[in-house]
Amino acid sequence: MNTTVASSNNSFTATLQDLIEYPSSGILRKVLLKDNNSQYSLFCLAAGTEIDEHTSTRNAVVTVVEGTGNLNLEGKDIALAPGVFVFMPANAPHAVQARENLAFVLTLSEHPQPKKEISQQTIDIVKSTAPILKQQGKKITTRMYEIMFDKYPEVKAQFDMSAQANGNQPAKLATAVYSYAVHIDDKEALKAMVDKIARRHVKTHVLPEQYPIVGECLLQAMQDVLRDAATEEVMTAWSEAYQALAEVFINREQQIYQTASN
Numbered sequence: 001m002n003t004t005v006a007s008s009n010n011s012f013t014a015t016l017q018d019l020i021e022y023p024s025s026g027i028l029r030k031v032l033l034k035d036n037n038s039q040y041s042l043f044c045l046a047a048g049t050e051i052d053e054h055t056s057t058r059n060a061v062v063t064v065v066e067g068t069g070n071l072n073l074e075g076k077d078i079a080l081a082p083g084v085f086v087f088m089p090a091n092a093p094h095a096v097q098a099r100e101n102l103a104f105v106l107t108l109s110e111h112p113q114p115k116k117e118i119s120q121q122t123i124d125i126v127k128s129t130a131p132i133l134k135q136q137g138k139k140i141t142t143r144m145y146e147i148m149f150d151k152y153p154e155v156k157a158q159f160d161m162s163a164q165a166n167g168n169q170p171a172k173l174a175t176a177v178y179s180y181a182v183h184i185d186d187k188e189a190l191k192a193m194v195d196k197i198a199r200r201h202v203k204t205h206v207l208p209e210q211y212p213i214v215g216e217c218l219l220q221a222m223q224d225v226l227r228d229a230a231t232e233e234v235m236t237a238w239s240e241a242y243q244a245l246a247e248v249f250i251n252r253e254q255q256i257y258q259t260a261s262n
């Protein structure tokens with residue numbers, strides 16, 4: 001269950017202990033406050049509750065109010081007890097277990113910006129591949145799903161397999177990859193497409209950690225189909241370009257997930 005306690009237009013003070021309510025099992029979350037940059041939520045976990053390993057695309061801080069438990073952050077166990085403060089950088093895998101009833105404040109802060117802008121050289125190379133992608137795009141994306149479902153069969157459950165069989169989904173992905181190649185340096189032109197795909201991704205529960213899987217399989221498929229045209233230069237440029245696009249999707253999807261859960 002989620003509730004929102006205050007609006008960011010007014011000052012706000014709370015005694016956290018008064019807001020704590022433990023469900024008989026699972027998690028109760030109260031969003032205390034959010035503004036354009038940050039979100040402050042009180043999490044109340046019933047004893048024995050576990051939050052499976054996941055990542056956030058935003059930097060986050062856990063501040064324990066009461067109870068005990070364990071936070072596994074990037075493979076390292078941290079004992080949770082009142083007063084413990086943990087900073088978790090964006091994309092760091094973490095999991096939580098409540099030993100006793102456990103209450104903590106989770107503060108989500110910034111989405112770190114992409115490390116660097118895509119270089120002009122990469123933009124030029126990716127754009128130069130647009131004609132071949134128009135021609136061979138569906139062959140590439142059909143191959144990419146073949147590789148992905150073979151190597152990572154667990155993702156199949158998220159897909160409508162009839163849209164694979166009739167070629168609709170490979171065609172949609174091919175159009176998206178081609179549009180990106182043409183408009184790689186024009187965020188505005190890509191906005192509507194990104195938004196539509198991101199909404200579909202949220203409906204099908206796509207997670208940030210799945211982007212490297214699709215990236216790996218897409219680049220492999222490009223190599224398989226384009227053969228000699230997939231020069232080292234082209235592959236390096238597409239690797240950089242894919243990461244930048246993945247970041248755009250991850251950030252947009254994070255926003256949609258957060259809006260949906262409030």
Ligand code: HEM
Nearest residue numbers: 155158159160172173176197200204206210211214245246
């Ligand atoms: C930059 C990378 C990606 C691009 C360009 C992309 C593109 C697309 C497009 C064009 C659609 C169709 C949207 C529509 O129906 O309007 C789609 C749907 C979908 N994508 Fe992605 N995607 C990407 C990454 C991912 C990742 C990482 C996953 C995770 C496994 C994923 C899983 C899905 C699923 C499950 C659907 C719905 C398919 C269905 O309904 O059967 N995508 N994607």
